[in-house]
Amino acid sequence: MLDVTDLTLRYGQSQVLHGVNLSARAGEVTAVMGMNGVGKTSLMKAIAGRHPFRSGRITVDGRDLGHPSAVEAARAGIAYVPQGREVFALLSVAENLQTGFACLDRGSRAVPDRIFDLFPVLAEMRNRRGGDLSGGQQQQLAIARALVTQPRVLLLDEPTEGIQPSIIKDIGRVISTLREEGEIAIVLVEQYFDFAVGLADRVTVLTGGQVSYTAEKGGIEREALLGAVSL
Numbered sequence: 001m002l003d004v005t006d007l008t009l010r011y012g013q014s015q016v017l018h019g020v021n022l023s024a025r026a027g028e029v030t031a032v033m034g035m036n037g038v039g040k041t042s043l044m045k046a047i048a049g050r051h052p053f054r055s056g057r058i059t060v061d062g063r064d065l066g067h068p069s070a071v072e073a074a075r076a077g078i079a080y081v082p083q084g085r086e087v088f089a090l091l092s093v094a095e096n097l098q099t100g101f102a103c104l105d106r107g108s109r110a111v112p113d114r115i116f117d118l119f120p121v122l123a124e125m126r127n128r129r130g131g132d133l134s135g136g137q138q139q140q141l142a143i144a145r146a147l148v149t150q151p152r153v154l155l156l157d158e159p160t161e162g163i164q165p166s167i168i169k170d171i172g173r174v175i176s177t178l179r180e181e182g183e184i185a186i187v188l189v190e191q192y193f194d195f196a197v198g199l200a201d202r203v204t205v206l207t208g209g210q211v212s213y214t215a216e217k218g219g220i221e222r223e224a225l226l227g228a229v230s231l
């Protein structure tokens with residue numbers, strides 16, 4: 001599904017990613033872990049067309065995306081739920097969801113009922129302004145908005161950050177449901193260790209902008225992973 005090969009990225013003279021490889025498969029959760037500032041968000045932004053990368057390759061189902069813009073990445077099936085959520089505070093919940101239509105053909109512009117099955121709270125709050133929602137509700141809205149784009153690949157950047165435990169559980173259930181449905185490849189950037197390990201089928205750890213550890217389900221050793229994530 002998603003394959004990132006030898007990706008490098010710079011901010012001016014400062015190189016932040018040094019030849020990063022990452023693979024994500026449909027029906028699996030790929031966790032990307034590592035300390036603050038190791039380049040996790042930069043990697044997500046590069047994949048989502050939010051920041052240009054210097055060299056490397058991004059493919060979805062074998063198709064090379066080149067250096068995609070955000071719209072091109074979205075049309076290729078990549079949805080990005082950014083750290084901090086970026087919900088439109090003055091738009092209603094329904095309108096926030098409709099912003100996901102931008103990358104869809106006119107005929108497919110609808111919010112599927114399934115979105116409200118996954119996030120019942122959004123049905124109740126459909127007419128409320130995004131800015132009136134709690135942080136956890138905004139996080140659910142941001143994930144729902146990403147799903148409206150009918151993605152093949154869902155990039156979640158620290159979805160538990162600053163969220164209360166009951167909503168973290170809800171978000172975990174939604175990720176599990178999406179995984180079981182088997183259609184979407186989920187990339188989960190996460191510093192909440194137990195949450196990430198509980199969901200992950202594969203783990204990639206970044207240290208200083210390089211992949212320092214990878215493992216797949218069955219081979220994910222908690223102690224080794226804890227050690228890798230702490231570097």
Ligand SMILES: Nc1ncnc2c1ncn2[C@@H]1O[C@H](COP(=O)(O)OP(=O)(O)OP(=O)(O)O)[C@@H](O)[C@H]1O
Nearest residue numbers: 011014016034035036037038039040041042043083
């Ligand atoms: N727009 C930018 N301009 C310059 N440097 C940046 C920019 N964005 C991030 N950086 C730097 O790039 C490095 C990687 O940042 P990035 O946000 O990708 O890391 P991260 O692993 O996601 O960290 P965190 O967990 O804190 O979000 C950091 O040193 C950061 O200060």
